[in-house]
Amino acid sequence: MRALQMVDTKNQYLKIKEEVDASIQEVLDSAAYIGGKAVQNFSTALNSYIGCKHTITCANGTDALQIAMMALGLKPGDEVITPSFTYIATTEVVALLNLKPVFVEVDAKTFCISPDAIRKAITPKTKAIVPVHLYGHAAPMEEIMAIAKEFNLFVIEDNAQAIGCDYTFSDGTVKKTGSIGHVGCTSFYPSKNLGAYGDGGAIFTNDDVLAERLRMTANHGQKVRYLHDLVGCNSRLDAIQAAILNVKLKQLDHYNGARQKAAAFYNKAFEGISWLTTPYVAEYTTHVYHQYTLIVNGVNRDELSTYLTSKGIPNMIYYPVPGHKQKMFEYLGIDSVELPVTDWLTERVISLPIHTELDNEQLSYITTELVKFKK
Numbered sequence: 001m002r003a004l005q006m007v008d009t010k011n012q013y014l015k016i017k018e019e020v021d022a023s024i025q026e027v028l029d030s031a032a033y034i035g036g037k038a039v040q041n042f043s044t045a046l047n048s049y050i051g052c053k054h055t056i057t058c059a060n061g062t063d064a065l066q067i068a069m070m071a072l073g074l075k076p077g078d079e080v081i082t083p084s085f086t087y088i089a090t091t092e093v094v095a096l097l098n099l100k101p102v103f104v105e106v107d108a109k110t111f112c113i114s115p116d117a118i119r120k121a122i123t124p125k126t127k128a129i130v131p132v133h134l135y136g137h138a139a140p141m142e143e144i145m146a147i148a149k150e151f152n153l154f155v156i157e158d159n160a161q162a163i164g165c166d167y168t169f170s171d172g173t174v175k176k177t178g179s180i181g182h183v184g185c186t187s188f189y190p191s192k193n194l195g196a197y198g199d200g201g202a203i204f205t206n207d208d209v210l211a212e213r214l215r216m217t218a219n220h221g222q223k224v225r226y227l228h229d230l231v232g233c234n235s236r237l238d239a240i241q242a243a244i245l246n247v248k249l250k251q252l253d254h255y256n257g258a259r260q261k262a263a264a265f266y267n268k269a270f271e272g273i274s275w276l277t278t279p280y281v282a283e284y285t286t287h288v289y290h291q292y293t294l295i296v297n298g299v300n301r302d303e304l305s306t307y308l309t310s311k312g313i314p315n316m317i318y319y320p321v322p323g324h325k326q327k328m329f330e331y332l333g334i335d336s337v338e339l340p341v342t343d344w345l346t347e348r349v350i351s352l353p354i355h356t357e358l359d360n361e362q363l364s365y366i367t368t369e370l371v372k373f374k375k
């Protein structure tokens with residue numbers, strides 16, 4: 001059996017090596033190291049894949065979120081409602097811009113932000129909501145957009161973990177996550193569903209005016225060279241990464257399909273195991289399994305993790321400390337914030353290897369050994 005890994009980018013690369021290498025070589029030959037054709041082509045292809053009016057590429061997913069918040073004109077002290085149960089980048093950028101992160105609860109089944117919790121957290125200072133499509137499962141965007149409309153708030157989708165996920169509205173309309181909010185943000189970190197071989201990110205919007213502000217913000221606030229109208233930053237997608245992503249974008253649906261197949265194998269093997277809850281998929285969305293995350297009940301999660309590691313089965317806790325308990329946010333004076341669902345999940349989640357290169361032998365080994373932990 002091939003050694004198990006949380007993600008296997010190496011074997012994935014080997015299958016598309018020729019095309020990727022040629023695409024990189026083209027950039028080297030063109031000497032267009034910044035911007036150029038590779039970035040332009042990728043941005044156009046991604047824009048049509050996502051089904052959005054504008055795609056602005058940038059250096060990474062964290063920058064994408066920061067640029068979105070800057071371009072929306074959020075001001076120090078404005079409140080931004082976000083889940084606590086997410087990767088730190090989502091909430092860190094809020095604090096970085098001197099905005100106030102307001103941590104709210106997630107749904108225990110979907111791991112995504114709860115619309116009821118959003119409603120309860122709205123104050124006159126609230127300006128934006130940042131739903132996170134955690135682990136590759138969409139947040140309930142239809143309800144979130146309705147709340148945003150009612151209270152005149154911006155919605156910034158953190159789509160770093162869910163590129164390619166399809167969201168179905170109650171009228172039957174289907175949209176890609178990332179194209180639903182006022183702004184969508186994504187990351188091309190190597191382990192993401194659409195991963196580069198380095199860093200990368202992108203921002204999506206259907207708003208022409210906002211698109212221009214996003215573009216300017218990512219480029220030193222300039223529209224005309226050397227004329228700087230806004231305070232911005234320098235955040236560019238590298239041309240070589242764009243060349244790689246150009247090849248990989250064509251594989252994205254296939255890659256997500258492979259993740260779904262691996263997830264289905266796990267689900268079937270864990271059927272009827274009373275101490276495991278397999279990932280829930282709400283009726284409004286597909287799941288693109290950036291992570292395959294179980295909830296364990298009545299067994300010690302950390303002992304299970306140690307056991308799996310001893311069997312050579314990589315496993316991870318995403319994330320061991322939720323945002324509202326991170327030291328970096330102590331200055332907010334949020335000791336009294338109580339998020340029991342978030343805390344409950346934090347103690348019980350465990351993620352198994354999931355990627356495009358898992359074969360049945362590996363999956364059988366993982367599932368067979370895992371269920372042996374408690375007979």
Ligand SMILES: *Cc1c(COP(=O)(O)O)cnc(C)c1O
Pocket residue numbers: 060061062063086087089090132158160161186187188189199200201
């Ligand atoms: C990966 C990730 C980010 C940040 O992306 P980077 O490219 O690493 O900066 C933001 N939010 C979530 C939910 C992520 O998983």
